[in-house]
Amino acid sequence: MDAGRDLNEFFQFSRALVQQRKEQPGDDYPSKLLEIRGGNDEVLTENEIICLVFGIMLAGHEAVTAAMGNIFHALLEQPGNWARLVDNPALIPSAVEEGLRFNSGMFNWRRRATEDVVLGGVTVPKDAKILVSLGSANRDDRHFADPHTFDPTRANVREHLAFGSGIHVCIGAPLARFQMVTLLEALVREFPRMTLIPNQTPNWIRTICPRGLTTLLAYPNGVAHA
Numbered sequence: 001m002d003a004g005r006d007l008n009e010f011f012q013f014s015r016a017l018v019q020q021r022k023e024q025p026g027d028d029y030p031s032k033l034l035e036i037r038g039g040n041d042e043v044l045t046e047n048e049i050i051c052l053v054f055g056i057m058l059a060g061h062e063a064v065t066a067a068m069g070n071i072f073h074a075l076l077e078q079p080g081n082w083a084r085l086v087d088n089p090a091l092i093p094s095a096v097e098e099g100l101r102f103n104s105g106m107f108n109w110r111r112r113a114t115e116d117v118v119l120g121g122v123t124v125p126k127d128a129k130i131l132v133s134l135g136s137a138n139r140d141d142r143h144f145a146d147p148h149t150f151d152p153t154r155a156n157v158r159e160h161l162a163f164g165s166g167i168h169v170c171i172g173a174p175l176a177r178f179q180m181v182t183l184l185e186a187l188v189r190e191f192p193r194m195t196l197i198p199n200q201t202p203n204w205i206r207t208i209c210p211r212g213l214t215t216l217l218a219y220p221n222g223v224a225h226a
């Protein structure tokens with residue numbers, strides 16, 4: 001019930017945003033969609049615009065937040081990973097890719113079979129709804145050597161499925177990569193001694209698709225300076 005209420009509140013926020021841009025257009029996505037619509041329901045309805053704005057804000061915010069927390073967790077939990085980036089910041093883009101593989105922000109994703117298909121000896125019938133475990137594929141030891149180890153120097157570090165695959169592959173992947181690399185570069189530079197606060201129990205959000213932490217506590221300047 002709480003989740004439903006939150007989701008509805010967020011939808012109402014998106015509706016109000018579109019209404020506000022209708023009255024005062026700006027240089028942004030909802031204003032552009034309204035301009036394309038030109039008052040014509042045949043092109044786009046107002047409700048479709050609200051849904052698009054709702055979808056992109058959710059996709060853009062939730063997945064990056066989850067993925068970023070997961071990367072910090074991987075980097076700070078295992079001793080040496082953070083220091084490795086401090087010593088060699090050029091490794092940061094690969095660390096972001098490895099973080100996405102190691103613990104993707106979007107753990108599972110939906111698919112519907114458009115025709116009968118045989119996968120791993122199992123026939124998936126046309127129209128079947130499937131939950132694809134991207135997180136599991138990203139730890140497949142037939143594709144990634146030593147898959148449970150976080151290693152930004154692995155040769156095939158970019159070959160993960162964290163952003164999906166095919167015609168609906170994540171449209172925001174370049175933006176997500178840019179945000180994550182920028183944030184990591186700034187924090188590695190500013191807080192080279194960052195350490196996790198010990199004895200905290202990671203609290204993973206209880207959903208099927210996004211996988212992220214609700215909190216992750218760290219001493220920005222290391223234990224001695226906390």
Ligand code: HEM
Pocket residue numbers: 055056059060061063064067104105106109134162163164165166167168169170171172173175176
């Ligand atoms: C680390 C961050 C992100 C992760 C892990 C992620 C993951 C995904 C995944 C797994 C899909 C489904 C792909 C498929 O069906 O094959 C997807 C689709 C999508 N993502 Fe992302 N995403 C992230 C960031 C973003 C950002 C920043 C935006 C936009 C600002 C965004 C917008 C979208 C949209 C619009 C789709 C639907 C694309 C379509 O159906 O054609 N995502 N994302």
